Amino acid sequence: MNPYRGCEHGCIYCYARPYHEYLGFSSGLDFESRILVKAEAPALLRRALLDLRWQPEPINLCGVTDPYQPVEKTLRLTRGCLEVLAEFRNPVSVVTKNRLVVRDADLLGDLARRGAAVACVSVTTLDPQVTATLEPRATRPAGRLEAIRALADAGVPVGVLVSPVIPGLTDHEIPSILDAAAAAGARHAAYTVLRLPHAVKDLFSAWLERHHPDRASKVLNRLRAMRGGELDDPRFGLRMRGEGTWAEQIAAFFASARRRAGLDGEWPDLETRHFRRPATGQLRLFE
Numbered sequence: 001m002n003p004y005r006g007c008e009h010g011c012i013y014c015y016a017r018p019y020h021e022y023l024g025f026s027s028g029l030d031f032e033s034r035i036l037v038k039a040e041a042p043a044l045l046r047r048a049l050l051d052l053r054w055q056p057e058p059i060n061l062c063g064v065t066d067p068y069q070p071v072e073k074t075l076r077l078t079r080g081c082l083e084v085l086a087e088f089r090n091p092v093s094v095v096t097k098n099r100l101v102v103r104d105a106d107l108l109g110d111l112a113r114r115g116a117a118v119a120c121v122s123v124t125t126l127d128p129q130v131t132a133t134l135e136p137r138a139t140r141p142a143g144r145l146e147a148i149r150a151l152a153d154a155g156v157p158v159g160v161l162v163s164p165v166i167p168g169l170t171d172h173e174i175p176s177i178l179d180a181a182a183a184a185g186a187r188h189a190a191y192t193v194l195r196l197p198h199a200v201k202d203l204f205s206a207w208l209e210r211h212h213p214d215r216a217s218k219v220l221n222r223l224r225a226m227r228g229g230e231l232d233d234p235r236f237g238l239r240m241r242g243e244g245t246w247a248e249q250i251a252a253f254f255a256s257a258r259r260r261a262g263l264d265g266e267w268p269d270l271e272t273r274h275f276r277r278p279a280t281g282q283l284r285l286f287e
Contacts, residue, residue, distance in 0.1 A: 001045070003077040005036040007065040009097065009138040012207045013164055016064045018198040027199035032137075035071055042080030049088045049277070056275035058091040068098035070137060082107040087278060091116040091270035095161065097123070099139045099147040105154035112156045115271035120190075121148050122161040123177050125170045133211050145184045152185025157268050159188035162254070166194045167222035167246055168215055174250075175257040182261040189263035191254050192240040193247065194223065196231040205231075222246050 006020055010032040017027035025034050038044075048054055061067045067078040085092045086107045094101060094108065094117075101108075101119060111117035125131055126141045139147070151158040160181035165171050178189055196204050208216040220231065226242030227233040233242070241247055258264045 001041070001059050001081065002062040002064045003038050003041045003067060003081060004065050004069060004071065006031050006034055008032060008035060008069045008071060009066055009135055011135045011138065013134070013166070013194055013196070013200065013204050015195055015197055015200060017200050017203070019064060021199070028203060037071070037075060038077065041077050042084050045081050046084045049084065049090060056090050056272040058093055058270045059085065060093045060095065062095065066096050066098060067094065068096040068100040073100055079104050079107070086110050089114055089116055089274040089276055091272055093117070093270065094119045096121060097135065097138045097144060099143040102147050102150040105151055105156065108151065108156045109154040114274040115268070116274060117156055118268055118270060119151050119156050119158045120161045121158065122163050123181065124162070124164065125173055126176055126180060130170070133207070145180055148181055148184040148186050158186055159190065159267065160186045160263070162189065162191040164192050164194035165250055166219060167226070167250065168219040169212065171250055171253070174254055175260070178257050178261040178263055182263055186263060188265060188267050189258045189261070193226065193242045193250060195233070195239050196223070197234065201231045
């Protein structure tokens with residue numbers, strides 16, 4: 001579930017950028033500045049959960065753009081959706097790279113006490129200078145680690161998502177990211193490898209030439225080696241991992257670092273057995 005389309009964070013590698021082109025906008029500056037807001041998202045969610053055809057299952061906030069991008073501080077649509085989910089006790093998972101998620105630790109903690117919430121904080125690099133150009137309006141690395149600590153203190157099972165791993169630029173940071181996340185209270189870890197669909201290829205390549213010209217060829221060549229000679233492979237199951245020698249090395253490197261950091265446990269299954277529908281409308285006649 002995505003309360004927003006487009007994302008102010010402006011992460012140059014974001015695979016969601018091309019979705020904006022379906023709306024007649026560009027994958028570049030439009031994606032970062034023309035944010036579509038689903039103002040009725042909480043109300044529509046509540047209506048959907050009230051429908052007797054709804055069978056409780058985990059909902060993810062979000063699958064495409066960040067639910068805690070800066071505009072959420074004012075509009076509070078993500079919080080509104082979480083309030084509905086908490087009312088119905090419907091399980092939810094949250095993925096973000098913004099420490100604003102800590103604001104909603106009360107709702108996530110309430111759901112977590114029933115086994116119905118898990119959070120995941122995305123950390124790409126621990127270098128704030130790289131973050132400043134790679135993810136210009138996202139929370140800096142230290143703030144993301146603080147968010148992990150605050151969520152863990154609130155009783156929310158929280159993991160770290162090392163995403164995206166950029167071969168030749170950030171892959172060497174995997175152990176330090178996992179160690180820092182574990183020290184902050186993370187329980188689990190996962191990763192994805194950079195993918196560059198459609199217009200993102202050109203945007204990211206231009207960013208590399210501007211900010212890391214000495215590494216540009218190395219990064220792009222390793223990506224091509226993992227994507228059958230291309231910069232993107234859309235096949236499900238491979239698009240977030242890649243294949244070949246470099247992909248295998250990253251997978252093995254991550255598995256070893258995760259095990260050493262104590263983050264190699266299974267992600268928790270979310271409970272649906274506490275789901276409930278509040279009595280509304282005609283249902284009150286039976287009270």
